[in-house]
Amino acid sequence: MRSPLWSPGARSPDAVREDGPSAFPQARRAAASNLLAMWRERFAFLGLGSNVEDRLDHLQDAVDALNADRRIRVDAVSSVYETEPVGGPQQGPFLNLAVRVATRHAPRQLLRACQAVEAKLERVRTVRWGPRTIDVDILLYDDRTVRRRRLQIPHPRLTERAFALIPLIEVAPGQILPDGRSLPAALAKIAPIEGVTMVGTQVHMPSQAPS
Numbered sequence: 183m184r185s186p187l188w189s190p191g192a193r194s195p196d197a198v199r200e201d202g203p204s205a206f207p208q209a210r211r212a213a214a215s216n217l218l219a220m221w222r223e224r225f226a227f228l229g230l231g232s233n234v235e236d237r238l239d240h241l242q243d244a245v246d247a248l249n250a251d252r253r254i255r256v257d258a259v260s261s262v263y264e265t266e267p268v269g270g271p272q273q274g275p276f277l278n279l280a281v282r283v284a285t286r287h288a289p290r291q292l293l294r295a296c297q298a299v300e301a302k303l304e305r306v307r308t309v310r311w312g313p314r315t316i317d318v319d320i321l322l323y324d325d326r327t328v329r330r331r332r333l334q335i336p337h338p339r340l341t342e343r344a345f346a347l348i349p350l351i352e353v354a355p356g357q358i359l360p361d362g363r364s365l366p367a368a369l370a371k372i373a374p375i376e377g378v379t380m381v382g383t384q385v386h387m388p389s390q391a392p393s
């Protein structure tokens with residue numbers, strides 16, 4: 183009888199011989215899941231913020247740069263919100279928005295792609311939570327929870343921050359957090375909301391940007 187096609191959860195005879203039955207599952211499954219993530223599209227939600235120079239230009243440039251990555255397609259952009267800075271030194275107000283992307287990056291590669299966009303826009307890291315041309319954070323990735331030193335998903339401060347939750351709700355209606363809460367339920371916990379104002383100007387979807 184033909185053996186079944188290989189699947190990520192299945193043991194290959196070679197793997198059993200090399201590693202022994204106990205070493206196989208976790209490491210190989212992680213590697214297989216990374217491989218799968220390379221070709222299977224997932225949805226992720228990113229939060230963007232800028233509070234220096236031409237903030238709207240920085241947001242548009244970042245959305246375009248994300249979409250230029252061949253493993254990322256921006257498919258929804260929220261309204262733009264002007265928001266009072268939370269934490270950090272005294273600094274000017276932010277413009278914040280959220281995007282929904284379809285991506286073939288696994289979570290850690292997506293973080294690297296976000297950081298590449300920050301570098302492209304010449305973000306300089308001075309103080310934590312300080313002024314920046316652009317900040318690109320992964321708010322949610324699919325329905326996954328990631329807890330690593332350099333990457334936590336959902337973003338560790340997402341549910342404390344109206345400037346992140348309000349635009350996110352626009353592009354992720356119906357999305358449920360890994361802990362089972364809806365986004366509006368998380369937002370209600372931090373009400374009353376102050377310092378978040380929708381502005382009239384918009385950031386365009388990459389394909390619709392006026393040339």
Ligand code: A4P
Pocket residue numbers: 230231232265266267268269270276278293307309310311312317318319320321331332333334335336337338339345
């Ligand atoms: N990191 C861990 N998880 C993630 C994730 N899900 N997405 C690590 C992105 N990065 C993640 O981030 C520091 C480290 O977080 C990274 O090296 C990454 O490995 P950073 O962007 O270098 O520095 P940061 O942004 O200053 O620090 P942090 O802690 O990420 O700050 P937040 O929480 O992003 O807050 N007020 C308003 N109104 N609007 C804002 O946009 N942003 C911040 C920054 C503070 N106050 C703000 C706003």
Ligand code: MG
Pocket residue numbers: 317318319
């Ligand atoms: Mg950040």
